[in-house]
Amino acid sequence: xxxxxxxxxxxxxxxxxxxxxxxxxxxxxxxxxxxxxxxxxxxxxxxxxxxxxxxxxxxxxxxxxxxxxxxxxxxxxxxxxxxxxxxxxxxxxxxxxxxxxxxxxxxxxxxxxxxxxxxxxxxxxxxxxxxxxxxxxxxxxxxxxxxxxxxxxxxxxxxxxxxxxxxxxxxxxxxxxxxxxxxxxxxxxxxxxxxxxxxxxxxxxxxxxxxxxxxxxxxxxxxxxxxxxxxxxxxxxxxxxxxxxxxxxxxxxxxxxxxxxxxxxxxxxxxxxxxxxxxxxxxxxxxxxxxxxxxxxxxxxxxxxxxxxxxxxxxxxxxxxxxxxxxxxxxxxxxxxxxxxxxxxxxxxxxxx
Numbered sequence: 256x257x258x259x260x261x262x263x264x265x266x267x268x269x270x271x272x273x274x275x276x277x278x279x280x281x282x283x284x285x286x287x288x289x290x291x292x293x294x295x296x297x298x299x300x301x302x303x304x305x306x307x308x309x310x311x312x313x314x315x316x317x318x319x320x321x322x323x324x325x326x327x328x329x330x331x332x333x334x335x336x337x338x339x340x341x342x343x344x345x346x347x348x349x350x351x352x353x354x355x356x357x358x359x360x361x362x363x364x365x366x367x368x369x370x371x372x373x374x375x376x377x378x379x380x381x382x383x384x385x386x387x388x389x390x391x392x393x394x395x396x397x398x399x400x401x402x403x404x405x406x407x408x409x410x411x412x413x414x415x416x417x418x419x420x421x422x423x424x425x426x427x428x429x430x431x432x433x434x435x436x437x438x439x440x441x442x443x444x445x446x447x448x449x450x451x452x453x454x455x456x457x458x459x460x461x462x463x464x465x466x467x468x469x470x471x472x473x474x475x476x477x478x479x480x481x482x483x484x485x486x487x488x489x490x491x492x493x494x495x496x497x498x499x500x501x502x503x504x505x506x507x508x509x510x511x512x513x514x515x516x517x518x519x520x521x522x523x524x525x526x527x528x529x530x531x532x533x534x535x536x537x538x539x540x541x542x543x544x545x546x547x548x549x550x551x552x553x554x555x556x557x558x559x560x561x562x563x564x565x566x567x568x569x570x571x572x573x574x575x576x577x578x579x580x581x582x583x584x585x586x587x588x589x590x591x592x593x594x595x596x597x598x599x600x601x602x603x604x605x606x607x608x
Contacts, residue, residue, distance in 0.1 A: 257284040257307070257424060257456065262316030264302060264480075276302055276480045280316070284473075288487070289450050289457045291467035293503070294477035300460040303477075304426050307458070309333045320423060335365045338417030340410070342429040347413035350402030354393065354412060357401055358382045361416035385415055389445060407438030411445060418449055425450065427459035431466070439463075443470060464499050476502060 264277040276299050284290055292300050305311045307318055309330035318326050325333055341347050348357050359374045362382075379397065386394040389411050393404075401409060410430060418425060427446065431439035447470050450457050461467055467474050474491050476484035476499070484502055486494050 256286050256321060258282070258317075258319040259303070259307065260317045260319060262306060262318070263314045264306065264311070265314050268314070277306075277313075277316075278480065280480060282475075282482065284456060284458065286456055287454060288473050289447075289455075289471035290459065290473045290475060291471040292458060292460045292475045292477060293462070293464060293467045293499070295503070297479075298477040299480040300477055301428060304339075304428055304458065304460060307333075307424075308337060308339060308426060336421075336423040337426060338420075338422050338424070339426040339428065340413050340417050340430040342432045344406040344409035344413060344433060345402075347417065348401045348409055351400060353398050353400055354386075354404075355379065355382065355397040357412065357416060358385075358397075358419070361419045364420045385419070386412075389415065391441075405438075407434050407442060410434060410438075410442050414442070414446060414449060418453055418455065422453075422455060425455045425457040427457060427461075429460050429462065432462060446470075464503065465496060468494060468496050468499055474499070 259280065259282045262277050262280050263275075264280075266272075266274040266276060282303075292303070294300050302311065306313055309325070309328060309332075313326070316326075317324050320336070339347070349360070352360075355374060359378070359382075362375075362378060363373075382397065383394040386397075391408055391411055393408060393412065396404075401412070404412070410433075414430070430446070431442050434442060443466055446459075449455070457471070459466075459471065472491060473487035474484070474494060475482050484499075
């Protein structure tokens with residue numbers, strides 16, 4: 256069992272660009288689970304993997320395998336029982352070494368190194384068998400340099416290398432993102448087969464929502480350093496693409512909505528009173544309510560503090576998330592804020608400017 260317990264992670268602490276990503280964050284992954292993790296950029300997906308692997312430090316909390324803390328271990332010490340496949344096919348292999356030499360290095364992970372030969376010729380038949388199991392015709396290319404292989408072939412070999420020695424955990428960091436769609440399908444099917452055959456505990460970060468739904472037995476959705484969706488077992492199997500896409504759009508809407516609201520306020524645009532009730536909101540004034548019109552005028556006072564605007568936006572964020580259709584209508588009167596159309600899922604050709 257893997258446990259991330261009460262961790263805190265702060266980027267650039269004590270500076271103007273300080274970002275508190277995780278604050279008292281906890282997560283448990285049971286042995287044998289295949290967990291798919293999705294979320295928008297900056298949600299904390301890859302940072303979570305990096306914390307587990309020891310690639311970045313934390314300001315508080317602990318990471319445990321079983322009941323043993325591994326927080327004080329260096330990343331190379333953790334990798335003795337962990338395998339990781341990166342987004343870049345070049346990151347998990349040595350391009351200037353042959354496939355045989357790469358496999359030999361992976362095969363000796365955790366072993367001793369000296370001045371002897373790096374390749375054990377007695378293992379060549381074993382390597383050929385492992386490569387043949389990939390179904391990509393690589394078993395006869397042991398003497399080919401890794402840098403000469405295609406991205407998909409390199410990623411398949413990287414997956415094989417990462418799981419060649421006994422493991423407790425397999426970490427997949429967007430490992431299909433750099434591949435073409437057809438090759439990505441092959442690598443995902445191969446990934447699923449390897450995890451099942453070797454009974455691995457795996458965590459996969461992906462931006463492909465379909466893969467997150469179709470593969471694995473648990474799905475997590477993250478947003479701003481928090482888990483906003485956690486489904487496993489039968490509940491996960493009952494989850495559809497529409498379910499995930501709807502929630503993903505909901506959590507992705509807040510930033511475009513903030514940009515739109517700020518522009519509307521700054522330009523003195525009219526907003527329907529049923530969208531924003533301005534009572535008790537600091538820094539904003541409500542003018543021009545007319546009986547039956549349901550339309551008010553929001554103006555930005557000349558000396559209003561930017562923090563007041565931020566407070567107002569936060570105060571009404573929940574209503575903005577529920578008002579996608581209304582926002583689309585209002586947007587036609589303004590320059591389109593970047594990314595809003597994508598968040599709302601409409602057709603760019605039909606948007607007003």
